[in-house]
Amino acid sequence: GFVSGIKATLISDLSEAQSFLNDYNTMMEVVYSKSIKAAWAFYTNITDHNREVMVAEDLYSDQVAQQAARNASQYNLTIMDQTMRREFIKIMDIGSAAQTDPVKQTRLKEVLSEMETIYSTAKVCIGDGECLPLEPDLTRLFATSRDHDVLLAAWQGWRDASGAKMKELYTEFVTLSNEALAILGHADTGAYWRSDYDSPEFEEEVRVLFEQLRPMYEQLHAYSRRKLMEIYGRDKFPESGHIPAHLLGNMWAQEWLNLVDDFMPFKGKPSMDVTKEMVNQGYTPLRIFQLADDFFGSLGMIRMPPEFWNGSMLEKPTDGREVVCHASAWDFYNRKDFRVQQCTDITQSDLETVHHEMGHVEYFLQYKHLPLQLRGGANPGFHEAVGDVISLSVQTPEHMKSIGLLSTIGNDTESDINFLMSMALQKIAFLPFGYLIDQWRWSVFRGDTSPEEYNDHWWDLRCRYQGVSPPVERSSSDFDPGAKYHIPANTPYIRYFVSFVIQFQFHKALCNASGYTGPLHRCDVYNNTEAGKVLGDMLKLGSSKPWTFAMQQMTGQATMDAQPLMEYFEPLLEFLRRENGNDYGWHPHCPTFKRSVGDNSAFSVLPSTISIVATI
Ligand SMILES: CC(=O)N[C@@H](CC(=O)O)C(=O)NC[C@H](CC1(C(=O)N[C@@H](Cc2ccc(O)cc2)C(=O)O)CCCC1)C(=O)O
Numbered sequence: 001g002f003v004s005g006i007k008a009t010l011i012s013d014l015s016e017a018q019s020f021l022n023d024y025n026t027m028m029e030v031v032y033s034k035s036i037k038a039a040w041a042f043y044t045n046i047t048d049h050n051r052e053v054m055v056a057e058d059l060y061s062d063q064v065a066q067q068a069a070r071n072a073s074q075y076n077l078t079i080m081d082q083t084m085r086r087e088f089i090k091i092m093d094i095g096s097a098a099q100t101d102p103v104k105q106t107r108l109k110e111v112l113s114e115m116e117t118i119y120s121t122a123k124v125c126i127g128d129g130e131c132l133p134l135e136p137d138l139t140r141l142f143a144t145s146r147d148h149d150v151l152l153a154a155w156q157g158w159r160d161a162s163g164a165k166m167k168e169l170y171t172e173f174v175t176l177s178n179e180a181l182a183i184l185g186h187a188d189t190g191a192y193w194r195s196d197y198d199s200p201e202f203e204e205e206v207r208v209l210f211e212q213l214r215p216m217y218e219q220l221h222a223y224s225r226r227k228l229m230e231i232y233g234r235d236k237f238p239e240s241g242h243i244p245a246h247l248l249g250n251m252w253a254q255e256w257l258n259l260v261d262d263f264m265p266f267k268g269k270p271s272m273d274v275t276k277e278m279v280n281q282g283y284t285p286l287r288i289f290q291l292a293d294d295f296f297g298s299l300g301m302i303r304m305p306p307e308f309w310n311g312s313m314l315e316k317p318t319d320g321r322e323v324v325c326h327a328s329a330w331d332f333y334n335r336k337d338f339r340v341q342q343c344t345d346i347t348q349s350d351l352e353t354v355h356h357e358m359g360h361v362e363y364f365l366q367y368k369h370l371p372l373q374l375r376g377g378a379n380p381g382f383h384e385a386v387g388d389v390i391s392l393s394v395q396t397p398e399h400m401k402s403i404g405l406l407s408t409i410g411n412d413t414e415s416d417i418n419f420l421m422s423m424a425l426q427k428i429a430f431l432p433f434g435y436l437i438d439q440w441r442w443s444v445f446r447g448d449t450s451p452e453e454y455n456d457h458w459w460d461l462r463c464r465y466q467g468v469s470p471p472v473e474r475s476s477s478d479f480d481p482g483a484k485y486h487i488p489a490n491t492p493y494i495r496y497f498v499s500f501v502i503q504f505q506f507h508k509a510l511c512n513a514s515g516y517t518g519p520l521h522r523c524d525v526y527n528n529t530e531a532g533k534v535l536g537d538m539l540k541l542g543s544s545k546p547w548t549f550a551m552q553q554m555t556g557q558a559t560m561d562a563q564p565l566m567e568y569f570e571p572l573l574e575f576l577r578r579e580n581g582n583d584y585g586w587h588p589h590c591p592t593f594k595r596s597v598g599d600n601s602a603f604s605v606l607p608s609t610i611s612i613v614a615t616i
């Protein structure tokens with residue numbers, strides 16, 4: 001038969017292509033900033049009206065993006081240089097905005113904003129009719145309570161109030177999202193997300209990194225399990241070696257810093273938790289943000305502009321408004337408005353988060369001169385790493401003392417181990433969690449996990465990789481993934497696993513640039529403009545080059561590498577190995593729950609033949 005259709009002649013005039021890009025940037029800055037302002041209005045005041053306006057604005061910007069993608073496809077990419085071609089490809093790859101069916105496109109946005117609303121307004125009602133929101137109440141409860149039953153009620157109540165209410169919505173979302181992305185030829189939503197890492201072997205690369213880091217996590221898990229058994233009694237722990245998920249000081253057991261005082265290896269040393277000192281010194285959210293801003297300034301980097309201080313929401317409103325309290329950083333894509341929204345609490349954890357969010361804004365500021373489509377991280381993991389790299393310097397005992405949050409710096413080995421323990425409870429504890437969330441989501445998006453299997457697969461991954469188990473029996477009407485912000489918010493998560501690896505590569509590069517030669521975990525680059533220049537030069541690239549180029553420029557190698565992270569924690573690993581001996585590891589499968597009535601231990605005793613085995 002005849003070749004159907006006529007291959008339209010592509011535009012091969014570079015000056016025309018450039019003027020298309022100029023017009024695109026001018027137009028999309030207006031369209032995107034209007035849409036993002038509507039999203040900001042909703043996030044900072046959750047009402048039906050604001051949700052409808054946000055959805056409507058988003059629909060409009062999708063249509064404009066679709067038209068721009070169609071126009072861009074008329075240009076001949078083969079005659080362009082790499083950067084211009086990169087820009088055209090990004091203009092055409094509009095993600096879920098590709099859905100041209102208005103009913104489906106509207107429904108997709110409504111489902112997402114509905115899940116976001118359920119999550120952000122969920123509360124747990126305890127005995128006396130008081131209903132607690134996640135922030136700050138449940139977060140504080142998990143940080144401070146050591147009452148097993150109170151923690152269990154909060155853990156279960158949160159999942160009933162959030163995840164359990166959105167299982168059908170999430171199932172509908174998966175179908176709508178995959179349909180939209182299939183229009184662009186993406187196999188599924190997960191494939192589209194992974195395309196940000198420019199590597200067909202990306203899944204294998206992160207699996208290799210995780211396997212390299214697993215032994216270190218196992219050692220921390222074993223030590224933590226023993227410490228928790230001293231607090232809660234051995235009978236609260238299953239024979240399988242898992243740690244019940246509600247006992248780790250965090251709603252998702254993703255970071256264990258709140259247990260630092262209980263886990264401190266050597267007592268009688270100054271506490272590594274500066275929360276009390278922050279409260280005693282009358283810290284305010286604003287002061288924490290000014291502290292972070294001062295650090296960026298000390299590196300010779302860009303300080304937050306007036307629009308940041310005037311436009312941001314730095315603490316939870318007290319006027320009764322419902323807001324999204326999960327912290328976030330906002331680029332309005334108009335090269336003027338940059339904000340953070342955070343219900344900042346006066347805690348060390350939030351001191352961390354403030355630096356994390358400001359790291360995003362620093363990136364926005366450093367690349368704001370680039371064309372709109374190149375204003376992004378070299379890859380999403382880079383964007384997540386910036387603030388955390390600064391925080392690695394801030395949290396050193398030296399820096400904490402210099403800002404008056406720590407009275408003495410113990411330089412003896414024991415104090416050093418105590419400090420490394422506090423960092424491990426944030427960074428090592430997180431690794432399996434950072435890894436497993438998108439293992440679950442990728443398998444859901446590619447159809448390997450059906451809605452009936454959603455919760456079972458989630459717990460299989462939690463038991464296998466994280467060594468935590470559900471403290472009460474779960475049923476298929478539960479949807480525990482939905483109890484974690486990023487699932488209803490549809491924010492990819494492997495970026496955090498990548499960040500937790502590469503932030504140590506960045507830290508090492510900055511420390512080397514600053515001329516520091518001591519142990520990596522005690523390096524503080526505060527006030528060092530050489531370090532600031534190395535970091536700033538990488539941030540200025542935005543997403544104009546492949547991330548391997550940015551990595552090479554900054555660290556001298558073009559790959560992700562777990563070695564700097566391992567080097568940082570080496571002294572602690574030796575300590576943990578000595579402490580743990582052969583007592584480490586857990587059974588790869590979740591413990592089963594006894595059916596018989598009346599038994600007090602919720603977990604069955606696995607046949608004695610299955611001893612606690614190192615994960616296979
Ligand atoms: C408009 C928009 O959405 N913007 C994006 C940023 C962008 O893409 O430009 C954004 O603001 N995302 C929100 C998210 C918030 C936080 C988070 O969710 N963290 C993870 C994992 C983690 C934990 C510890 C840690 O030290 C670092 C990360 C979690 O808490 O599970 C809350 C705490 C810190 C960061 C963020 O900032 O990444």
Ligand SMILES: [Zn+2]
Pocket residue numbers: 356360383384
């Ligand atoms: Zn982030």
